[in-house]
Amino acid sequence: MNRKKGHQRGKHLRNRDQDKRGGNRAVELPTGPPGSLAHEAAAYLESLAVRNYTADTIEGRRDALKFFLLWAHERELRQPSEITKPILESHQRHLWRWRKKNGKPLGVSTQRSRLGSLRDFFSWLTKQDILTANPASELEMPRPEKRLPKEPLGLHQVEAVIAVPDIADPLGIRDRAMLELFYSTGLRRGELAKLELHDLNRERQTLQIRQGKGHKDRVVPVGDRALVWLERYLDEVRPRLMLRTNEPALFLTSYGEAFNPDVISRMVTKYIKKADIDRPGSCHLLRHTCATHMLEGGADIRFIQQLLGHEKLETTAIYTQVSIEQLKDVHRRTHPAEKPKKPREEGSGDQS
Numbered sequence: 001m002n003r004k005k006g007h008q009r010g011k012h013l014r015n016r017d018q019d020k021r022g023g024n025r026a027v028e029l030p031t032g033p034p035g036s037l038a039h040e041a042a043a044y045l046e047s048l049a050v051r052n053y054t055a056d057t058i059e060g061r062r063d064a065l066k067f068f069l070l071w072a073h074e075r076e077l078r079q080p081s082e083i084t085k086p087i088l089e090s091h092q093r094h095l096w097r098w099r100k101k102n103g104k105p106l107g108v109s110t111q112r113s114r115l116g117s118l119r120d121f122f123s124w125l126t127k128q129d130i131l132t133a134n135p136a137s138e139l140e141m142p143r144p145e146k147r148l149p150k151e152p153l154g155l156h157q158v159e160a161v162i163a164v165p166d167i168a169d170p171l172g173i174r175d176r177a178m179l180e181l182f183y184s185t186g187l188r189r190g191e192l193a194k195l196e197l198h199d200l201n202r203e204r205q206t207l208q209i210r211q212g213k214g215h216k217d218r219v220v221p222v223g224d225r226a227l228v229w230l231e232r233y234l235d236e237v238r239p240r241l242m243l244r245t246n247e248p249a250l251f252l253t254s255y256g257e258a259f260n261p262d263v264i265s266r267m268v269t270k271y272i273k274k275a276d277i278d279r280p281g282s283c284h285l286l287r288h289t290c291a292t293h294m295l296e297g298g299a300d301i302r303f304i305q306q307l308l309g310h311e312k313l314e315t316t317a318i319y320t321q322v323s324i325e326q327l328k329d330v331h332r333r334t335h336p337a338e339k340p341k342k343p344r345e346e347g348s349g350d351q352s
Contacts, residue, residue, distance in 0.1 A: 064117035152292040177233040184226035186290035189283040195250040
């Protein structure tokens with residue numbers, strides 16, 4: 001790799017707008033005078049930051065509030081006191097009827113998330129004595145859908161995906177190490193993007209996940225095979241990608257920078273497609289596959305909960321529903337139609 005050319009390309013990329021680099025640009029709220037819905041919405045979002053809510057949570061709330069504020073402004077509703085329960089129910093029907101550019105409706109989980117953001121916003125307005133009563137307190141949420149996650153990859157399928165990167169290319173070695181780490185540890189894409197050099201302990205074969213979902217830290221084990229590819233990447237490839245000697249990121253792009261999570265998603269999606277396994281998916285599919293394979297291998301669900309960084313065991317319990325191998329084994333051993341039939345004893349037939 002030509003370091004001078006790589007530096008020039010990296011400088012050019014860093015000068016581009018963030019939204020052109022696969023980043024997520026912050027959603028802008030409508031503005032309004034003090035006391036207006038728009039003004040109070042901005043104050044509410046600021047209060048979330050003060051209370052140490054994650055950036056992703058705040059952006060989700062911002063998106064929901066923007067959608068509501070634009071809808072309210074179209075109806076000349078600009079003051080908190082003008083919002084009543086019937087108005088919120090009308091907005092709920094609007095969410096149900098609304099269609100995206102591709103003609104598809106909002107998912108039930110998205111509707112619930114947006115309505116939940118409004119409930120919290122109006123609860124905050126009530127606590128701030130801006131409203132005397134919360135118009136959203138008795139808003140009935142759409143019933144959640146009980147869907148299973150997508151079927152995990154089979155062992156041969158995941159091996160096919162991991163083998164796609166061209167390891168004759170230094171970037172292929174890097175990508176192989178990233179895929180191996182996803183499958184070994186079940187990391188989220190954002191967690192992998194934020195990894196720094198000091199987070200990996202080669203001697204202990206552990207990885208420190210700092211400020212994962214919900215601002216939670218955890219330590220996860222790194223499997224032998226993943227560690228081999230990580231060490232090869234660190235020894236052979238990363239030094240060639242560095243443009244700054246003090247760059248802390250574990251995984252570097254060809255521009256010597258830390259990865260954007262969206263770029264990682266596109267990369268993994270591309271490799272899954274190239275594997276020709278007739279399965280769509282991205283980073284979360286490897287996370288899901290890691291958890292399911294460990295469960296089928298006999299891991300206690302509490303250990304999988306710790307590995308994945310789930311706050312509630314109920315979140316991890318979904319894998320007990322999709323892990324079919326144990327159920328198939330019990331089915332074979334107990335279902336009458338699966339039991340081998342005994343040969344009829346001689347002379348046991350009907351007597352004529």
